[in-house]
Amino acid sequence: DIQMTQSPSTLSASVGDRVTITCRASQSIGTWLAWYQQKPGKAPKLLLYKASSLESGVPSRFSGSGSGTEFTLTISSLQPDDFATYYCQQYNSYCTFGQGTKVEIK
Amino acid sequence: EVQLVESGGGLVQPGRSLRLSCTASGFTFGDYSMTWVRQAPGKGLQWVGFIRSKAYGGTTEYAASVKGRFTIARDDSQRIAYLQMNSLKTDDTAVYSCTRAGDGYNLAAFDIWGQGTMVTVSS
Numbered sequence: 001d002i003q004m005t006q007s008p009s010t011l012s013a014s015v016g017d018r019v020t021i022t023c024r025a026s027q028s029i030g031t032w033l034a035w036y037q038q039k040p041g042k043a044p045k046l047l048l049y050k051a052s053s054l055e056s057g058v059p060s061r062f063s064g065s066g067s068g069t070e071f072t073l074t075i076s077s078l079q080p081d082d083f084a085t086y087y088c089q090q091y092n093s094y095c096t097f098g099q100g101t102k103v104e105i106k
Numbered sequence: 107e108v109q110l111v112e113s114g115g116g117l118v119q120p121g122r123s124l125r126l127s128c129t130a131s132g133f134t135f136g137d138y139s140m141t142w143v144r145q146a147p148g149k150g151l152q153w154v155g156f157i158r159s160k161a162y163g164g165t166t167e168y169a170a171s172v173k174g175r176f177t178i179a180r181d182d183s184q185r186i187a188y189l190q191m192n193s194l195k196t197d198d199t200a201v202y203s204c205t206r207a208g209d210g211y212n213l214a215a216f217d218i219w220g221q222g223t224m225v226t227v228s229s
Contacts, residue, residue: 001170034215034216036151036216038151042221043203043219043220043221043222044151044216044219045219046215046216046217049214049215049217050215055215055217087150087151089151089215089216091207091212091213091214091215094153094156094167094169094213095141095153095156095213096153097150097151097152097153098150099150100150100151
């Protein structure tokens with residue numbers, strides 16, 4: 001099974017900050033990686049797919065990069081609505097999620 | 107409106123069975139793979155399994171933790187995906203959500219999610 005490891009687990013940031021979350025796969029997954037945002041009590045929301053493709057309706061301050069085993073999610077200027085938990089997901093070989101990164105207010 | 111609505115959750119004793127349903131609307135259900143994902147209280151997301159569309163045989167794949175105990179099925183005429191859960195364990199306690207997962211043989215990113223239904227396994 002492919003393991004996905006996110007870092008950090010928790011991130012404290014302020015509105016306007018540039019935020020980067022890293023996701024590492026235990027083996028190469030090409031660009032079969034997605035990023036989700038989840039708020040408490042809500043379903044996850046797809047942000048990016050194929051590592052860097054922005055889902056329709058998602059603000060352009062969200063971007064993704066990487067291939068193989070190393071991936072990043074970047075929020076260029078953190079907004080109040082962005083405080084949430086973020087998950088990476090590989091779908092190269094079935095599906096595995098990272099453990100999540102909670103972005104909290106500093 | 108594209109929507110997924112889960113139902114069937116509740117309190118069940120260890121060792122018993124439960125069947126969840128996921129009713130779809132707003133898209134051509136039969137064209138898509140459907141998955142189930144669960145989230146234990148305060149924990150992260152865990153993939154449970156998925157069922158391909160009939161175009162790819164309607165075949166299923168499961169996570170190791172549920173293989174042999176859980177079964178996913180679909181009724182395209184009713185636009186419903188099912189998760190049959192047998193031999194339930196306390197560790198299966200979670201919110202179970204269904205998602206849409208692409209129209210190919212392999213999984214795609216999960217673009218549509220239901221709100222989930224809570225399953226509590228306890229004596």
